[in-house]
Amino acid sequence: MLIPHPLLGLRDAQEFTYLGDARLIERPDGMAAGAEAVFADYVYLRDNPAGVHRELWFHEQGDRSWLVVTRDTVTHEIISAELARDVAMRGKGGAA
């Protein structure tokens, strides 16, 4: 698989390590009320779709950036890739 890195162009997926569902970016607040149950869900439960999936890939053997890669889990087709930082900033309502 080739991952279209937004800065570096097409890179071999072998240069990356995989973390999983991109929703892991949205880490809950550990100090909030009810954090224990929310964290159990966050750490252990997953959507596990057959089809389009947004996931985190770490360019470990490259520029060490984290990417959010959108990929089809049935065909292995890679639809898009963006810097996880941009996705996270957007989530916080910041300028990306």
Next chain:
Amino acid sequence: MHFSGFRVIKEALTGHKGWKPLWRNPDPQPSYDYIIIGGGGHGLATAYYLARTFGQARIAVLEKGWLGQGNIGRNTTIIRSNYLLPGNEPFYEFSMKLWEGLEQEFNFNAMISQRGVLNLYHTDAQRDAFRRRGNAMLLAGADAELLDAAGVRAMAPFLNFDNARFPIKGGLLQRRGGTVRHDGVAWGYARGADMRGVDLIQNCEVTGFRIEEGRILGVETSRGYIGAKKVGVAVAGSTGRVMQMAGMRLPIESHVLQAFVTEGLKPVIPGVITFGAGHFYVSQSDKGGLVFGGDLDGYNSYAQRGNLPVIEDVAEGGMAVMPMIGRARLLRSWGGIMDMSMDGSPIIDRTHIEGLYLNAGWCYGGFKATPASGYAFAHLLAKDAPHDTARGYRLDRFARGHVIDEKGVGAAPNLH
């Protein structure tokens, strides 16, 4: 139809005209007492043990394709009970004991071959860890022997003992481990269940659940609605997809694992050999092919095929530990989809929906569990109480902090 040596000779002398299909091919009834979703090893074993306990119950297995099309028909057929943790070891040893009596019990040749499983070690620390594992096995009533380098050399002189990075210093041997003809297991259980009145319904995909006021009423299928008092789900790599239809999120990701087989060779490998450090395991089938595998592809996948980098990685692992494998031609490779759980251990439990039960999370070690999984799941379905050996496999263990993390890699399913 009863199989025996006499029968084989009789058929041989009369042109093999007396053999019959191993199971009927019935249409679905409007409703059942028990529906098992998934005609893989675990689903068929569950139906078999359920029917054996309750001759009177109306039981059906619903399979979207043909019986045994899933992981039961794709795995590398290794059975062993060399686990470490108290939540796991007694369960897998229970499974091993069931394997040992299985062929007599269901009167079917599954080619159970206890040719031994040898796990290699390469450092003093790994030896100590294996010694501890061996002791845990002995305590649970299993067998284990720690071999030094000379002991391994006597069994498998062809291994690369002087590998610069992973010199072989010895191994943990379970002589009762080995391999089983995987299709034979599916067929044996299917035949046994069918003989006890279970309807095995193929080409019948479950497409939804009918749930009212927190209780299951039945399932929607590609062949219409079928009512049921209790529904057990045993769909291996499709668990995420199927349970999503019941509105459940699970501690599971689906990943692809590949397997490989070479051309047929004369007998060269005495039993199963595993090279954990490079993640490579190999055995030889009765037809002579070397059967081997290694790592997962490592990312969520529902494609029943793998990608090339892992093929290369597995081949490298093989060459590192067993250079002579480089002379063998690879005939085939394929992939199976496994439900990788967050602690690497299985789930056999009720769900919060009354009448809906789950058997899942077998990662890539669930074949050896087939008899015990079926037995324990049937026990749970029938009695609404967990089987003694499967008490640790609760669904809420993650939230309670009682994970069974055999490999110690935590909530990283692609590392288990």
